[in-house]
Amino acid sequence: MRVSVPCVLQVAYESRSHLRPSGLSSSLPGSSGGKPAYSFHVSADGQMQPVPFPSDALLGPGIPRHARQIHTLSHGEVVCAVTISTSTRHVYTGGKGCVKVWDISQPGSKSPMAQLDCLNRDNYIRSCKLLPDGRTLIVGGEASTLSIWDLATPTPRIKAELTSSAPACYALAISPDNKVCFSCCSDGNIVVWDLHNQTLVRQFQGHTDGASCIDISNDGTKLWTGGLDNTVLKQQQHQGIIFSLGYCPTGEWLAVGMESSNVEVLHVSKPDKYQLHLHESCVLSLKFAYCGKWFVSTGKDNLLNAWRTPYGASIFQSKESSSVLSCDVSPDDKYIVTGSGDKKATVYEVVY
């Protein structure tokens, strides 16, 4: 008997062409140890080279040697979602219309210790997430409703249901502080739920096709989602309203101008940042030089500030007669233009 596959995946399987170049690995040099190359470094210009692995690639602390099957859990339906408790004692398997709970603390053949009926009988569960204390399980799938299970009672019971307008949830994530649940919906929306009040906090159309997957940084400020629309979206939370931003043309740094008067220079991957305090009111515009070595910001405080990337040494300041609302830098980095609340524009020559 052919195993049925959840419909969303099935559509993707059947309707899209596979992009992987066939026979690529065998036609490229760089095989090592008799195994054809399978890891390729793709440079910014698209050049593809087999990766030479460092000597500690497969050795050293924290690197597994292999994995050993220790339990088979016969759920009885296609298992589209799994999770394991922090205590590593319980495993939750999501199939059609129910999640089964398994105790894996003892060896030997297994039967589920509980069955949590959710969604409708014929609808697949697509994600289940456990809060770290192991007392709450959130389940989503081919339904517009998420179920929140209380596992602390003698018999697990649904303590809340969260209903959105999307027909299905493809993926779930819990914020590191366990206060918020994010649901990736089949209509491309990301729905943000308050787990304490069980209310929809907000939703946003992240993808033009289904939102398929999600992850959150450990500090909870960054959220990534992937979609069937070929895009990855990253959302980053800031403390304050953002009026202006610029991405350094040479990479690595994003500068943002805040309503609070701060300019912040954020590394695109590291959590630390530079905070620059020379504006005395809203930072209304911001523009990087094309060389990436400096950028300018303008403010409601009448100031034009030029800053060194990334640490923000003040290169020069110019005080205008009114709010400076906009700015631009010429592609040769020789001129700056500002637009002012004083009903004029000013052209500056940059002196090196």
Add this chain to the structure above:
Amino acid sequence: MRVSVPCVLQVAYESRSHLRPSGLSSSLPGSSGGKPAYSFHVSADGQMQPVPFPSDALLGPGIPRHARQIHTLSHGEVVCAVTISTSTRHVYTGGKGCVKVWDISQPGSKSPMAQLDCLNRDNYIRSCKLLPDGRTLIVGGEASTLSIWDLATPTPRIKAELTSSAPACYALAISPDNKVCFSCCSDGNIVVWDLHNQTLVRQFQGHTDGASCIDISNDGTKLWTGGLDNTVLKQQQHQGIIFSLGYCPTGEWLAVGMESSNVEVLHVSKPDKYQLHLHESCVLSLKFAYCGKWFVSTGKDNLLNAWRTPYGASIFQSKESSSVLSCDVSPDDKYIVTGSGDKKATVYEVVY
């Protein structure tokens, strides 16, 4: 007479409290050269330290010494948008209901060489962007319509108007290939326009309050927007449908599982990536170990693959009897659980 400020900015000015700690710079150590510290490094845990500047902070190639005002352009209305041509000959200033064009190639006092009437007479222009050839100008502001100006004709003329459902555009950006224009809307949407066909390609609700600013990477694959909702959104284009993703808990790397069978490991700031070719069909799930040193992916090809971060050396593989639809790693990195099309889950012990 008080200068009027575009309404959106005005609301923000008046209704929000300023977040900048008052007197902070003078109460912190680290002043240098008599100037109080104004640049602070904020570490991941929120610790704030004055930044010691390197010796080449204000010296060296590409670092301006200062800027000299060379022209004042009396536009006659608050100038909310400015841009300068690649030739550095023309400046465009956007005010109320019109953009004025200035020739700055000669010294001396200035009057505009052209006036481009756009939007309605009382509505502010909020952004104007010039294509690099200097022949096309795109103008947006307090109106639902963007105007595209042909500047190559003897008298500039509107060659197209692009109308969206949002009442205003706060910022514009042009893709590096000049084919696409992105408009940041007051309703939080980002609208993507095809400049050749003058059609709306797509739009997405990026922010829950107005989208205030935007920038694009030089290679056109990354887009940042900032919003009045305190968030920065980054959208990254991929070649293919994304079924799964994970962010490395120790930072720097995002792994994505593609419908094409590839696993890609992307550096969050650099443009290069690793592409891993061991799956033979869709990559259905992906999960990082908590230590960040390795991650697992599972596929429609029945495989569980464990990979070294980031370069993807294959640590181990396990072939199951059917599609592996889901996986999880225990927080102590000792167990992996998979869910299968064969109606079962499998628990693996990770052997170090």
